[in-house]
Amino acid sequence: MAPLGIAIVGLGRRTFKKALSAITNLPEHWQLVAATDPSDSARELFRSQYANVPVFESVEQMLEWNKQGSQDLSYPIEAAYVAVPHHCYACVVPDLLSAHLHVLKEKPAAMTPEELSLFQDLSESNFVILSTAGQRRYGSAMARMKDWLHLIGDIVFIEGRLKICVSDLDEGRRANTARAGGGAMADLGWHLLDTVIGLANVHPDTTPNVAYTKLFHVRRSQGHDCEDSGEVILELLSPSNEMTAHLTVSRVGHREVEEIIFTGHKGALTFNGNEVAVDFSPQLAKSACYTNLAKTQTARAISSGYFIVTRTLQAIYQHASEQIVDQHQDLARQPSKSEKPSDENTVQALTMQWPIIDRAVEDAVSQQLHEDISIYGNGGVFEQFETEFKKYHGAGSSYALLHNSGTNALHALYFAARLMPGDEVIFPVYTFHATCSPAMHFGIKPVFCDATDDGTISAAAIAAAINNKTKAVVVTHMWGMPCDMVAICSVLKHWPQVLLFEDCSHAHGAKFSGRPVGTFGDGAAWSLQGQKIVTGGEGGITLTKHADFHYRQLIFGHYNKRCKLEIPSKHHLRQFALTGAGLKNRAHPLAIAIALSQLRQLPAFHTWKTRYASQMIAKLSSISFLDLPALSMGSGTDPAWYAFVMRFKAAQAPQGLTRELFVAELYSKGLVDVDIPRSTGLLYREPLYSKPGDLLPHVYTKDYSMLIEDAMFDKAQAFYDEAIKLPVYATADGQSATDRYVDTILEVAASWIKK
Numbered sequence: 001m002a003p004l005g006i007a008i009v010g011l012g013r014r015t016f017k018k019a020l021s022a023i024t025n026l027p028e029h030w031q032l033v034a035a036t037d038p039s040d041s042a043r044e045l046f047r048s049q050y051a052n053v054p055v056f057e058s059v060e061q062m063l064e065w066n067k068q069g070s071q072d073l074s075y076p077i078e079a080a081y082v083a084v085p086h087h088c089y090a091c092v093v094p095d096l097l098s099a100h101l102h103v104l105k106e107k108p109a110a111m112t113p114e115e116l117s118l119f120q121d122l123s124e125s126n127f128v129i130l131s132t133a134g135q136r137r138y139g140s141a142m143a144r145m146k147d148w149l150h151l152i153g154d155i156v157f158i159e160g161r162l163k164i165c166v167s168d169l170d171e172g173r174r175a176n177t178a179r180a181g182g183g184a185m186a187d188l189g190w191h192l193l194d195t196v197i198g199l200a201n202v203h204p205d206t207t208p209n210v211a212y213t214k215l216f217h218v219r220r221s222q223g224h225d226c227e228d229s230g231e232v233i234l235e236l237l238s239p240s241n242e243m244t245a246h247l248t249v250s251r252v253g254h255r256e257v258e259e260i261i262f263t264g265h266k267g268a269l270t271f272n273g274n275e276v277a278v279d280f281s282p283q284l285a286k287s288a289c290y291t292n293l294a295k296t297q298t299a300r301a302i303s304s305g306y307f308i309v310t311r312t313l314q315a316i317y318q319h320a321s322e323q324i325v326d327q328h329q330d331l332a333r334q335p336s337k338s339e340k341p342s343d344e345n346t347v348q349a350l351t352m353q354w355p356i357i358d359r360a361v362e363d364a365v366s367q368q369l370h371e372d373i374s375i376y377g378n379g380g381v382f383e384q385f386e387t388e389f390k391k392y393h394g395a396g397s398s399y400a401l402l403h404n405s406g407t408n409a410l411h412a413l414y415f416a417a418r419l420m421p422g423d424e425v426i427f428p429v430y431t432f433h434a435t436c437s438p439a440m441h442f443g444i445k446p447v448f449c450d451a452t453d454d455g456t457i458s459a460a461a462i463a464a465a466i467n468n469k470t471k472a473v474v475v476t477h478m479w480g481m482p483c484d485m486v487a488i489c490s491v492l493k494h495w496p497q498v499l500l501f502e503d504c505s506h507a508h509g510a511k512f513s514g515r516p517v518g519t520f521g522d523g524a525a526w527s528l529q530g531q532k533i534v535t536g537g538e539g540g541i542t543l544t545k546h547a548d549f550h551y552r553q554l555i556f557g558h559y560n561k562r563c564k565l566e567i568p569s570k571h572h573l574r575q576f577a578l579t580g581a582g583l584k585n586r587a588h589p590l591a592i593a594i595a596l597s598q599l600r601q602l603p604a605f606h607t608w609k610t611r612y613a614s615q616m617i618a619k620l621s622s623i624s625f626l627d628l629p630a631l632s633m634g635s636g637t638d639p640a641w642y643a644f645v646m647r648f649k650a651a652q653a654p655q656g657l658t659r660e661l662f663v664a665e666l667y668s669k670g671l672v673d674v675d676i677p678r679s680t681g682l683l684y685r686e687p688l689y690s691k692p693g694d695l696l697p698h699v700y701t702k703d704y705s706m707l708i709e710d711a712m713f714d715k716a717q718a719f720y721d722e723a724i725k726l727p728v729y730a731t732a733d734g735q736s737a738t739d740r741y742v743d744t745i746l747e748v749a750a751s752w753i754k755k
Contacts, residue, residue: 003028004102005075007066008035009059009092010083011042014106019081019133020049031075036062038661058658059092060721063099077101081133086186090115091660093130094678097122098685102129118679125687144276145262145269146199151278152264155238158196158245162188163257183226185215188249193312195260196245201238208245208312209235228252234312347670350737352727355535361597368593375589376561382587385596389541392602393516399550401542401558402587406505406527408557409540411438412585413523415556416549417499419444421699423471428457430716431476432680433688435503440692443699444471448684448708451716454629455479455645455723458715459487466491472499477507477517478680479725480533480640481629485512485520501525506642508533509606514636518543528591533605533642533730534598536591557585605730609641612729612738616644619742623749625653627722645677647722654752663724665748671741675725682716684708 006023008015023030035046036056043055056062066077079102084092089110096103097119110116123130149155202208211234215227229250236243258273267280355361368381375382386400403409419425421443427436429448436446447470449461455478462473473492475483483502492500500521504510508526510517518524523546526532528539544550551567559580567574598605610631617628627647629639648659659676666674683689684706693700729737 003031003075004078005033006030006079006081006104007033007062007077007101008046008083009037009062009080009096010088011035011037011039011046011055012083015081015083016045016049019083023081030079033075033077034062034066038656038658040656058660059095063095066099079104082106085664088660088664090118090678091663091676093119094122097126097128097130098678098681100126100128102131104131104133106133127687141271141276142195142199145260145271148269148276148278149199149262149264151266151280152262152269153266154241155200155243155262155264156241157263158200158236158243158247159259159261159263160192160196160245160247161257161259162192162248163250163255164188165256166251183215183230184228184249184251185230185232186226188251189230189232189247192247192249192260196247197236197312199260199262200236200243200245202236208237210312211235211244347668349670349672350740352673352729352737354531354727354730355594355598356731361594364593364597365590368589372589375586377565378562381589381592381596385592385599386541388596388599390543392599393519393543395516395519395543395545398519398543398545399547401550401553402592403540403542403557403585404587405538406525406529406532406540407434407438408585409525409527409542410434410501410503411441412553412556413501413525413542413544413549414439414442415581416523416544416546416552417472417501418552419471422469424467424469425471426462426465426473427683428474428476428478428716429682429684429713430455430457430680430719431478431503431683432505433683433686434505435474435476436683437688439474440688440696441699443696445469446683446689446706448682448689448713450713451478451719452484453715453719454481455716455719456481456483457488459484459491462488463491466495466498470495470498472501474501474503476503476505477510477640479645480506480508480510480642481645482507482510482512482517482637482639485515485517489520499523505529505532507640508642509602509638510640511636511638517640522546523549528587528595533609533640534595534602536587536593536595536598539587539591539595555580557581557583559584606638606640608732608734609728609730610638612734613639613641613644615738616726616728616742620646620745623746625649625657625749626724626745641728644726644728645723646726647719648724649722657752659722659724662748662752666744669744669748671726671744673727677723677725681720682713684713 008019008023020032023032032050032053034054034056035043035050036059037043037046038057043057046053046055054065056065062077069076080096082089082092082096082103082105089105093103093105103119103123110119119130197208210232212232214231216229216231229248229252231246231248234245234247236245256273258271260271262269267278270277270279372380378386382402386402390396390398390400401409401412403412419439419442423442423444424447425436425439425444426447426449427439428451430451439446447465449465450458452458457475466473473488475485475488477483489500492498502518502521502524504518504524505527507517512520518526523542523544525540525542526534528534528536528541530537542553544553551571551573554563554566555573555576557580559582560578563574563577563580567577613629614631617631620626620628625648627649629645631639648662650658653662663674663676688695690706691704693702693704726741729735
């Protein structure tokens with residue numbers, strides 16, 4: 001088998017010390033073909049050692065080089081070894097996986113369970129392998145421990161200690177919580193937790209209970225903002241028994257220590273860094289020892305155990321958060337002569353909490369709990385929400401219907417439209433996949449259209465794509481920015497048989513020319529998912545002016561009682577009322593109780609969001625390399641400000657500054673909600689649309705394919721390549737957070753402009 005072409009992403013000290021030598025010493029497995037790092041000095045050092053291997057400033061440049069020359073290269077890039085700071089994982093790994101490259105990365109597997117889930121989803125959807133390197137659980141010592149664990153019987157107690165000596169904690173990735181994901185517990189604790197959880201066979205569906213946590217922040221004079229040492233007691237559950245683990249980590253030890261002891265009913269199994277030993281109970285009078293084990297660094301596919309580790313780390317930091325604050329305050333009262341006051345050397349992460357769970361929400365849920373937790377018909381909180389939603393949109397004569405998600409709301413609309421195999425449906429190429437994916441279950445042919453400069457679908461592109469085979473046009477008001485509905489409706493006037501649907505999942509409260517979005521076409525859908533402006537945690541709602549569309553949605557997922565209440569007795573669909581189409585889309589009353597509380601605050605939310613967005617536009621307009629969104633595209637046109645998406649213009653940026661580096665610096669200064677939106681991309685590249693026969697063989701043939709040239713979507717690609725997403729606060733107390741965003745962005749921009 002020919003070796004795989006591999007690229008190195010991140011040229012840090014450990015890459016030069018370990019990874020490069022390991023890769024070049026295995027020519028039968030790997031062929032080093034490229035590298036990337038934003039640091040000029042790192043790239044120069046790499047060139048001095050590997051003169052024939054191209055090295056790039058960014059991952060985007062490397063992927064474009066590989067894409068353009070893949071047919072001519074002897075070894076195109078097929079895999080990537082990722083060794084970047086922890087906080088950069090989300091900026092790098094998704095792009096590599098989406099480019100269909102296998103990814104081998106250093107620990108930790110991810111910063112959070114959500115990030116790990118995203119990586120795994122991308123790995124599976126792109127049919128590539130996501131692996132980790134350097135995990136102790138895969139070393140030969142841990143393998144021997146796993147082989148010998150049965151000798152000590154059921155595990156009762158686990159003790160683990162891992163200590164290193166770091167003289168300066170104010171430099172590099174360890175100096176900042178936002179960069180490293182935490183302090184000693186995230187750094188060393190990952191290894192220790194991963195080893196213990198892997199060996200103890202912890203049940204994959206559980207998260208260990210954190211019984212005790214103490215995190216120590218003792219060298220504050222060095223300026224780092226996280227713990228030097230930590231101690232935790234965990235209660236673990238395996239399929240056969242319960243265990244207790246006492247773990248200690250430190251980055252300020254006077255010597256390196258690595259020790260793990262498993263105590264069972266029959267004896268103890270110990271690893272002290274060099275030696276694995278089994279000490280049996282005295283009555284057995286036996287002992288065994290395995291000496292001088294070499295620590296190897298191998299790779300394995302990411303396992304379910306990593307979810308437990310990431311969840312456990314989250315739980316540890318959550319459990320310890322109040323203690324850390326107390327220790328910081330105590331130390332701040334007695335600062336050393338050399339240190340600055342604590343509020344100057346501690347970077348507090350700024351996170352937007354949404355939705356805001358206040359007394360009104362709690363009361364609404366409590367009241368609903370005592371009224372009904374399952375509604376079969378159209379009464380109660382369902383009737384309240386649907387009625388008020390129609391009134392808000394000035395659509396009193398339309399039909400509103402709640403669903404259990406925005407995705408299913410769209411699915412129901414597509415069923416209502418009688419989409420059939422072979423029907424052409426026009427979609428924006430730049431949107432979240434759920435705009436299009438439900439329609440694929442009807443065997444349609446998706447036709448993708450380019451975007452305008454604000455990321456919404458282009459009316460001109462629709463006009464060029466529409467034809468006699470077109471059944472419907474679907475538009476997305478992306479990031480809460482309304483599409484140009486006047487221009488789009490003008491196009492569709494020439495095609496009266498073509499249906500128009502609006503995906504308003506981001507656009508609660510948005511208007512175009514004074515008219516609420518969602519009221520321009522034949523039907524519209526909104527998501528009520530957790531981060532949406534009006535949210536119930538999960539849920540969705542549709543509006544349509546067509547009675548038949550409403551009845552078909554009822555049959556699709558609201559069988560029996562509600563169908564009998566609303567579908568006329570003589571309507572041909574009434575005969576299916578009892579069974580419906582066999583699906584269930586009903587929303588949960590508790591979710592709708594929360595959403596109703598949010599809906600009633602939507603006018604106030606919109607007022608505050610518009611105010612804060614206008615401040616951000618006014619104050620950030622001086623930064624030449626940021627292209628800011630429009631506050632209003634015309635009279636009576638208002639975005640919903642689900643997010644504030646600005647575009648990074650590389651051509652105007654200071655030399656050496658990339659979008660990824662800019663975002664990383666903002667993140668390191670506590671703006672942890674700053675995001676490069678990766679999950680919303682150009683849909684035509686996804687296999688669900690290009691080769692759906694592999695997944696949906698009942699409606700697509702195996703030979704179905706959709707060949708599209710990248711050049712067709714220049715504007716959408718540019719928007720995707722340049723987008724930076726910021727939160728927009730929605731309440732009166734969001735002013736200080738907005739000010740901090742503005743001040744920090746200006747500060748980071750100024751620091752680069754001065755260079």
